Amino acid sequence: MDITVQYEPTTDEVVRAFSQGLRRQLTAVYAVLVAVLIVGASVMFVTDNPAMGIGMLVASVLGPLAGNWWLRKRARQQLSFLCVPTTVRVTDDGYDCRTDESTTTMRWTMFSNVISTPEFWLLFVNKQPAAFLPRAAFDAAQQAEIDGFLAARGSVGVGDG
Template identity: 75%
Template sequence: MDITVRYEPAPEEVVRAVQRGLRGQLAALYAVLVSVLVAGAVVLFLLGDPTMAIALLVASVLGPLAGSWWLRRRLRKQLAFLSVPTTVRVMDDGYECRTDESTTAMRWSMFSDVVTTPEFWLLFVNKQPVAFLPKAAFDAAQQAEIAGFLAARDVPAR
């Protein structure tokens, strides 16, 4: 297999890919945050301070929402360098992304996991998202070839 395409991901597309890659870590972080805030609210109710307890309960609802909003905004700014014309080459031994400013090449053996979503192939090393391949960059035949290739690899895909 040797597929080469030229593609320019939109800023929102990059943010969606990174957020989707971080979904498991964000869910754990938000679960801990909400648990701590709810536990604090229970303690404050028991100590007779309902005003602060209610404030913590409100924060337990608004915290994850505000965190998601802040993360999207931050990612959009920090990852703007990825929203440029990019040449993506997918080969039997790995893949390569080239822009006017950088070249990234990785072998398939590096990846511990590949997550397939309707929009992306998310590539992980030790549960950390390290790259994504946007399906929109490839036509239907190329997508089918890549999906078949990834399914046949030793890299677990889910």
């Protein structure tokens, strides 16, 4: 396999890719946060402090929403450098992303997992999102070739993205 394409990701695509990559970790963090706030609210109601209990219940709902909003805002600011014309080359050994400012080369053996979503291939190192390849950059035949290659490697999961 040796596929080369030119592509310019949008800010929204970059944010969606990293949000999808972080989704599992964020879900766990938010679940713990909500559980702690609900337990705290219960204690406040039992100790006859309903105002604090109500505040904790409200925070248990608004906290994850505010966290997602903040993450997306920060990602747009921090990751805009990725939104430039990019040449992506995918080979049997790995992939290269080249821009006027940088070159990134990663070998497939480096990735612990690849999650295939309808929009991206999300690449993970030690359960941490490390990179993504946008499906929109590749035509249908190239997508099928990449999917087949990754499936043969046995490291591909299916995401809910």
